[in-house]
Amino acid sequence: MTFSGFRVIREALTGHKGWTPLWRDPDPQPSYDIVIVGGGGHGLATAYHLAAVFGQARVAVLEKGYLGSGNIGRNTTIIRSNYLLPGNQPFYEFSMKLWERMEQDLNFNAMVSQRGILNLLHTDAQRDAYRRRGNAMLLSGADAELLDQAGVRRMYPWLNFDNARFPIKGGLLQRRAGTARHDGVAWGYARAADQRGVDIIQNCEVTGFRIEGGRVLGVETTRGYIGAGKVGVAAAGSSSRVMALAGLRLPIESHVLQAFVSEGLKPVIDGVITFGAGHFYVSQSDKGGLVFGGDIDGYNSYAQRGNLPVFEDVLEGGMALMPRIGRARLLRAWGGVMDMSMDGSPIIDRTPVEGLYLNAGWCYGGFKATPASGYAFAHLLATDTPHETATAYRLDRFARGHVIDEKGVGATPNLH
Numbered sequence: 228m229t230f231s232g233f234r235v236i237r238e239a240l241t242g243h244k245g246w247t248p249l250w251r252d253p254d255p256q257p258s259y260d261i262v263i264v265g266g267g268g269h270g271l272a273t274a275y276h277l278a279a280v281f282g283q284a285r286v287a288v289l290e291k292g293y294l295g296s297g298n299i300g301r302n303t304t305i306i307r308s309n310y311l312l313p314g315n316q317p318f319y320e321f322s323m324k325l326w327e328r329m330e331q332d333l334n335f336n337a338m339v340s341q342r343g344i345l346n347l348l349h350t351d352a353q354r355d356a357y358r359r360r361g362n363a364m365l366l367s368g369a370d371a372e373l374l375d376q377a378g379v380r381r382m383y384p385w386l387n388f389d390n391a392r393f394p395i396k397g398g399l400l401q402r403r404a405g406t407a408r409h410d411g412v413a414w415g416y417a418r419a420a421d422q423r424g425v426d427i428i429q430n431c432e433v434t435g436f437r438i439e440g441g442r443v444l445g446v447e448t449t450r451g452y453i454g455a456g457k458v459g460v461a462a463a464g465s466s467s468r469v470m471a472l473a474g475l476r477l478p479i480e481s482h483v484l485q486a487f488v489s490e491g492l493k494p495v496i497d498g499v500i501t502f503g504a505g506h507f508y509v510s511q512s513d514k515g516g517l518v519f520g521g522d523i524d525g526y527n528s529y530a531q532r533g534n535l536p537v538f539e540d541v542l543e544g545g546m547a548l549m550p551r552i553g554r555a556r557l558l559r560a561w562g563g564v565m566d567m568s569m570d571g572s573p574i575i576d577r578t579p580v581e582g583l584y585l586n587a588g589w590c591y592g593g594f595k596a597t598p599a600s601g602y603a604f605a606h607l608l609a610t611d612t613p614h615e616t617a618t619a620y621r622l623d624r625f626a627r628g629h630v631i632d633e634k635g636v637g638a639t640p641n642l643h
């Protein structure tokens with residue numbers, strides 16, 4: 228089925244009886260050329276690109292729960308390419324370009340909205356750092372504008388500019404950044420992959436790997452053994468647990484990250500704003516809820532829920548930046564499990580087990596990477612060579628000392 232405005236009108240006039248499920252519900256086949264572990268955004272995007280770009284027909288995505296139950300359906304939906312380091316910036320800009328054509332490629336409305344992101348700055352040193360970041364972005368073809376205080380005032384006159392502790396002196400603006408509907412992204416990739424023959428198998432947990440002579444032959448699952456020419460793991464917060472099944476220990480810690488949404492309000496924020504003197508970021512959903520978040524909880528956890536100290540910390544950040552948020556009522560809060568790498572950057576690479584590939588370490592920035600991560604992982608799985616924008620994301624970089632430490636905080640995953 229192809230989606231179009233005409234189709235929506237026709238269904239509206241005929242009682243919505245013509246819609247069909249977005250993807251099939253197949254039983255697993257005995258074997259596939261490529262098996263992807265994890266039906267989150269990255270696994271689904273990988274499967275889609277394997278089929279659509281690299282002509283791979285015999286691909287399966289195995290998801291232990293239901294599709295979208297992981298971080299792809301829990302994030303705060305921000306997409307951007309405002310990175311600094313050479314290993315990161317071209318990759319995230321590639322992702323931004325894929326976002327810009329994704330809905331046409333997938334024929335699916337994922338509500339990609341380039342409403343801009345504004346990183347506020349509060350000190351002269353921060354202005355220098357943002358100028359440097361903006362220049363790095365421009366050099367790799369992204370857009371960036373440095374605003375002074377008057378420029379920020381024109382956009383958001385109600386911010387707390389003259390707060391004695393954190394006066395707002397300007398901001399780094401990326402207009403092409405924005406938000407996308409996270410579930411829509413998962414559904415869009417799933418539908419487009421399914422249409423190209425990919426089997427999406429839900430309620431199918433991978434419980435082990437069959438490895439002989441250093442080579443992976445397939446996966447043990449709760450729905451039986453499935454043979455595979457190659458296996459790609461994209462299990463986000465469960466990466467270390469899944470790879471431990473293959474005898475591998477990863478440079479990754481799992482942490483919980485919370486997000487919050489207020490009751491629906493009239494339009495008040497038309498872009499994404501980040502506070503530069505604390506960890507707080509906010510945007511407004513199309514339903515009117517203020518969607519915001521801050522730091523990870525800071526202790527290792529596999530629980531999809533967090534604790535009150537971070538709750539308080541995030542809300543303090545919000546109050547410092549926009550005091551009127553104190554009058555809004557909080558509707559919901561939730562958590563997701565983050566695969567925090569030792570340098571804050573991801574891994575897209577082969578592993579020491581032949582035929583076993585890894586896509587992990589997305590920390591709390593993996594949503595914006597979904598299209599490029601899927602493309603680059605599919606490239607690696609199909610051609611055995613890294614995509615040109617992902618050559619730095621090697622698993623052995625931690626041993627070699629070639630880390631990509633965007634924040635410059637060293638091997639402290641809870642600070643990235």
Ligand SMILES: Cc1cc2nc3c(=O)[nH]c(=O)nc-3n(C[C@H](O)[C@H](O)[C@H](O)COP(=O)(O)OP(=O)(O)OC[C@H]3O[C@@H](n4cnc5c(N)ncnc54)[C@H](O)[C@@H]3O)c2cc1C
Pocket residue numbers: 264265266267268269270289290291292295296297298299300301302303304305306431432433434461462463464465469484485486520561562563564565589590591592593594595596
């Ligand atoms: C609160 C919050 C806010 C965030 N905000 C942003 C943001 O604004 N912008 C941004 O860029 N990023 C953000 N992120 C990060 C982003 O959501 C993640 O980095 C990204 O979604 C991870 O990739 P994924 O979609 O593939 O993960 P997931 O959706 O978690 O997919 C992994 C899947 O693997 C499955 N799985 C695990 N183990 C097994 C197994 N043994 N067998 C089979 N399947 C298995 C899981 O069930 C899961 O569905 C946020 C995350 C959270 C939690």
